[in-house]
Amino acid sequence: MVIIDLMAETMGVAMGFLxxxxxxxLTGVFALVFYPGKRQSKPRAKKFLMAVLVGSVAALASSYTGQSTGLFQSGQMLEWLSAIVAACLAGYLYAVLSRNAP
Known part of the structure; x- marks a missing residue:
C-alpha cells in the first residue's frame, strides 16, 4: 500500500508539473501572438520558446508561492486560476518588452 500511495503522490506532482x-x-504564446500593436515581422521560434518558458515559469512560481504561503492546496481551483493569471501577466510583459526590443 505504501508503494501505491507513493506512486499516486509522484504521479500527481508530475501531472501538475506537466x-x-x-x-x-499556451498563455505565454497567446499573449505574444495576440498582443495588439504594430509588429515588425513575424515572431521567430526563439520568441515563441521564450514565451513558453516565461509563461511556464510564472505558472509554476505562482503555484509554489501560493502553496507555501498557505493560500491554497495543490489541485484547488484557486491554484489553477492563479497559475493562469500569472502566466498571462508574464506573457503580456514579455510581449510588451519584446516588441520594443530590436
Missing amino acids: AFLVIGG
Missing part, C-alpha cells in the same frame, strides 16, 4: 507547463506555455 499541466502548468502546458498552461503557462
Whole structure:
C-alpha cells in the first residue's frame, strides 16, 4: 500500500508539473501572438520558446508561492486560476518588452 500511495503522490506532482507547463506555455504564446500593436515581422521560434518558458515559469512560481504561503492546496481551483493569471501577466510583459526590443 505504501508503494501505491507513493506512486499516486509522484504521479500527481508530475501531472501538475506537466499541466502548468502546458498552461503557462499556451498563455505565454497567446499573449505574444495576440498582443495588439504594430509588429515588425513575424515572431521567430526563439520568441515563441521564450514565451513558453516565461509563461511556464510564472505558472509554476505562482503555484509554489501560493502553496507555501498557505493560500491554497495543490489541485484547488484557486491554484489553477492563479497559475493562469500569472502566466498571462508574464506573457503580456514579455510581449510588451519584446516588441520594443530590436
